Each structure stands twice: as C-alpha cells, then as structure tokens.
Amino acid sequence: MGRPRLIILIRHGESESNCDKSINRYVPNHKVPLTVRGHEQAAGAGKRLREILLPGENVLIYTSPYRRTRETTQEIVSQLDGVEYRVYEEPRLREQDFGNFQFDEAEMTRIWKERARYGHFFYRIPNGESAADVYDRCAGFNETLFRQFSSDKFAKVLVLVTHGLMTRVFLMKWYRWTVERFESLKNVNYCEFVVMERQENGKYLLQNKMRTWNDPQPDPIITSTTTSPGTDGNSIEEKQNQIRNLYEQVRKEDEQREAPDAVPLVQEIEEHALKEYDMVSSAHFDGSRAFDSDVEDVLDDAGEAAENGICLLKTIRASTATTETRGA
Template sequence: MGRPRLIILIRHAQSEGNKNREIHQTIPDHRVKLTPEGWQQAREAGQKLRGLLRPDDTLQFYTSPYRRTRETTEGILETLTSDDPDPSPFKKINMKVYEEPRLREQDFGNFQPCSAEMERMWQERADYGHFFYRIPNGESAADAYDRVSGFNESLWRQFGDDDFASVCVLVTHGLMSRVFLMKWYHFSVEYFEDLRNVNHCEFLIMKKQKDSGKYDLENNLRTWSELRRERAAIKAKEDKELTDTGKEKEPSKAEKQATTPAPPRKWGGCPQGCNHGKNFKIRRDLAELRQHDENCAANGHTHTPPETNGTIASRRTPAKRVQGPNNSDDDSDDPRGRAPPQIDVTRAQEDIVSSPDGTPSFITIEDRLRSVSTPLKSNFLRTGRDFGGTYSGHASEEEFSENDARERLAAKAARVKSGERNGTSLNSREPSAVRHAHANRLGDAPNNSDQGSDGGDEAEDLDKAEKEDKSIRGSVY
C-alpha cells in the first residue's frame, strides 16, 4: 500500500487529572485514568472515526503507553468494531495496535508539588517560554520535540512497506500533537507557543494529496493571538453599543486591576524565599580584602606590602623552597620539620643504580643484552620505546635509515673499544672514562663484562652492534 492516505492524530479523552490537578501529588502521571465522561468521549470518537473511513480501509494504531491514552484507544475500538447499530467492516483481528513510548506526554517531573507551587511554575513557564522551559525533574517541549523527531523518522521508513495500512491513527496527548505537527510542517517556535491546546478526542487530520504526495492539514489550528483579536472585537462592539445608547460602561474588574500597575514578577533564585544564608556569614577580613582588591583594580593602584593590609594574594604565606645539592642557596627546612633529602646524582656513574636516590636496579645490562639475544617472537608483547605495551612508542621504519644506524653504531663501537684499549675501568671516575663510557638512560653503568678482551675485528664488532640495535630498535634502552 505504501504511504497511508490519512494520518489522524487524536488527543486522549478527559482524565481525572484534567478535572483535578492535585491528584498528580499522589498518583503518577502515567497511571491517571479516564473519567466516566472521558470513556463516553472515547466511544464517540470511535463512531466519528468510523464515519471517516472507507469500507476497504486498513488501520494501524500507535498509542502512548500512558493509561489514559490506552483506555482512549480501547473506547475507540469498542465502537469502531461494534455491529450496533450496523455491522462494521472493521475487525480487531485485521488491525495493528502498537504502544509507542516516544508518543508519551511531556514529563512534568515525578509527583508534583502543591497547587500553589504548580501555579507558580506555570506562570514562570509562560514568562520563560513554553517550548524551552524545562520542568524541574522533567522535560521541556524541546525535549519532547527530539523524541517526536525520532518517531517521525521511524514512521516515514515504515511507510515504505508495501503492506502498510491505508489509515494511520496516533492516539497521544495535547502537547505531543502540537509538537508532532511542528516537526512535520516545520513550525517556528513562536508559532508553536501561539498555538492553543487541542480538545479532548479532537481529530487532527492530515490527508495525502494525489499529485504531490504531501500531506495537507485539514484543520484550522486555534491560536492565542486570534483569541485576543476576537475578544478585542467583542469589546469594541460592546463599547460602540453603549456609546450609541448614551450609557456609560462600568469598568470591569480586569480593567480596574489594569489601572493599578502590578510589580513585575521576579523569577529565578529560590522559590518561596530561602534560608540558605541563615547559618552562613562571610568572614569580615575576607570581605575587607575583597573590597580592597576591587578598589585597587578600579583605581589602578599597585598592591601594598603584606605588612600593610595588602590583597588576598599578597597576604598568603609564601611557599618554602626545598633546595637541592646543586642550588647555591641554603637548604630550607621542611614544613613538617624534616630536613630535605640529600641526593647524590653522581652515584649513577659509580654504582649500578636506576635512580638518583641509590635504589639498586634489578635489571643489569647483562640481563638486557641476554634478553636481546633471544627476542620475543610474539608481536603482541614487544616492548616500546616508552616502556609501554605492544609497540608503544615504537619508532617507524622511516625514522631511522640503515645508513644512520650504521654510522651511529660505528661511533658507539669505537668509543667502547677505545675505553677497553686504554685499560680504564668503565666504573671509574677518570675523565677519559667519563668521556668514552656513558651511563644509559636509566642511569645504569655501562656493561663491563667484556673488559680486558682483545680488540678483535672492527667489522665483527660493527655487525654485532648492528644486530643488537635491530633487536632493540625503538626501545627505551
């Protein structure tokens, strides 16, 4: 069938919450049921829908999961499929009824507060704007618009099914009906806020045009601006009649109140007053310093010294510096009464250590070279340059060319061989040893296991160093 020929939006029938708003203080909104009058409205809506349909029409219903909308759908189906007074061509077995949570009413929070607070909230909502005002612990109409947007897209995709019904009926709520039309017809926010609510069980009929395939809204939506113009026209007519008869019109109660300007309402802050400052007082010295800062900033003055009641920042106790062995100043005492630690960074050149405070390393150079000679075969366990996980910090092949690697390794092998031929200990503190043998990046001493050996072939040393470098390329070592 494709797209339906009719899309009909129906607001639920009268509910107990429409007659008495205070029940929302004790009954969740989704559990509010229909009144006896509401049930009658739902049955009448079924008879009206039956008169709009053709005998060969197929129907598909989408209803909000709230109780009042589900009961409205039941009342509609009761008379739509009834054989009283005439046999009905529409049977429940041939209809599809879906509950659609995205068609639920705007969320007004959980249990609502007292009537006075709700009235204050409705006034605040009217002044702020019905579309963007978010109910405390609830939704705004803009939030409901997002839900309806998703439903419209889903509905439009279902129109592509060949077996889709010829008439689509949406049983929803007043605000959601207006939001649905706003999304479908691209109403502006100003026009949406000017729209008046839909009556109970009122039909909003969207009919598909044969030529364009678009849906035209057959209803004339009521707006507040039109209502104000109608009332102004009635008032002008009454004033003219009084003028013709020569009688003076007695001012109404609303006109008397209009002559007395009412103070503007103030929103925001704490409703019904507050006592948040009852147990809180700002410190006097902080208030004075803050005022002093503001005066200095306004007059462009510089801050006075701390001894003469300076600013907040200038009155703070300066932080104590902890001097290291390389600082020229005297060491300051620790704030907790302890002397600062004396760290001898030169021990990294004498002992096999991994940190300046003398903590011995558990990984010697021999262990590292031994692990290099048997590299891991798993690609998932390779150590990266920053000692991270798999290939973490691993250098790309483009970062080091073969020529650069050979030159670097040749220079490294030459420095090591020079130190061995001179017979100097790699752990000694002689200038030549310091110049030719360097501690690695972790602060460990160079390997001295090969000291005293003959020079050997330089090419063989170069190949060995190259093989070693390829095994640990990109490593932190």
C-alpha cells in the same frame, strides 16, 4: 510507497487529572484514568473514525502507553467492528514529563508562571522535560514512520492516540513550524481529530485550522473542551471576564432558588469553580503570550462548573415548581 491516505492525531478523552489537578501530587501521571465523560468522548471518537473510513481500509494505531490514552484507544477500537486494525504502544508518544509527582498548588503555580515568562518551548520542568525535549523524541518517531512508509503493506489510515502538547509538537516537526508558531497554538480538545490528508504529490495537507491565542472571541460566553474544532478562540483575559459573568448568573439563579435542600450541592459547585477561577485570575497572566495548556484547562473547567451550576439551579427550580403544581 505505502503512505497512508490519512494521518489522524487524537488527544485522549477527559481524565481525572483534567478535573482535579491535585491528583498529580499522589497518582503517577501515567496511571491517571479517564473520567466517565472521557470514556464517552473516546467511544464517540471511535464512531467518528468508523464513519470516515473508506470501504476495505485498514487502520494502524499507535498509542501513548499512559493509562488515559490506552483507555481512549480501547474505547475507539470497540467501535471498529468489521475493520482490520492493529494497535501498538509507542512510548515516544507519551505526555511531556512533569517531574514525577507534582508539587503543591503554590509551587506548581510558580512553575507555570515562570514557564510563561521563560517560554513554553524551551522551559524544562524541574526533574522533567521541556517541549524541546519532547520534540527530540518526536523527531525519532517521525523517522520510524518514514521508514515504515516504504512498505506497500502499510495501513491506509494511521491513528496516533496521544496528548495535547505532543500533538502540537508532532505537527511542528512535520510541517517545520517555528518555535514562535508553536507557542502561539492553543491545545486541542479532548478526543478532537487533527487530520492530515495525503495529496496527489504525496504531501499531507492539514485539514484543521489550529486555534491560537490571538483568535477573535466567539459568540458563546464560554466554550468547553468538548466543542468542535475552530470554535474555542478565547484569550485568557476574555475567558476571565466571561467566567465573571457566568458567576453573576449563578448567583442570580441562586437567589431565585426555592429548594433549600439543594443549598449544600450548589455551594459545592460554586466554591469549586470559584477556587479554580481565583487561582488563575490572581496570577495576572499576560493574555498576549502563549500559556501552558493547564491554564486553559483550568479556565474551561471553571466556566463549565459555572454553567453546570446554572443548569442545576434551573432544574431544581423547575422540579420544585412541578412538585408544587402536583400538590395543588
């Protein structure tokens, strides 16, 4: 049997739609590109993959055909100098279909709230898919893999570059998790590695501790999507409270600002973050249930924007102080 030593699932890097949900109203989901930071995350993933390969190991990469996953794959393989690898596009690894172009903000908020009430796994997006539909095509892809494993020439390391929901669905199918367990899981971070390692009995042990909505709150006041596995355990309500505290810090820093030219930029950061926060906090989500990954993304984006505002204000004040010192 040619079962690989490792099966690694990698979510794509940060994309433009992760930063601005309105893009989905006029750009097809499959054409959304990575951000600059997304490219950096993907290159970092390539370096990490290179480091965990054993001498002489070859790699087979299946990638979702979406632009953000293909760009992630390109960045990954750019770091694999001297490594034998093959790349194939696999449409069955694509993101959940959200019904072509998305509706306006109000309608999408209504859909996400309805899905939270109905159940993330079975709710079918209008003109799109449910997670159960994704499960069906994932099952077909798994069967393809098992047939390929019969070849002794199969690669030593299998990498699947895909999406957050597909990663959870793949694990659900592979390990025969229940619907309830699937709905308890939080999304994986951008370019996070989910590693399955073959044991002596031929079965695969999941190396990651998957994050759930019931995890205890960590010490950091907010965790962004680039944190290491296992550190992001905030519930919806906890994140909302943390973000409130962050905005208080932003305002306090803003009051101490001595550079009037920075006002428009600071206000833009605050307004963007507050808009995202208000959209979620006004929805009155039940923190004990499983939520759409977009909700977590919005909270993380809002918290990160607030943190960026704090850093920017501190930098501005430090720069102003340095300028005044030199002038003196």
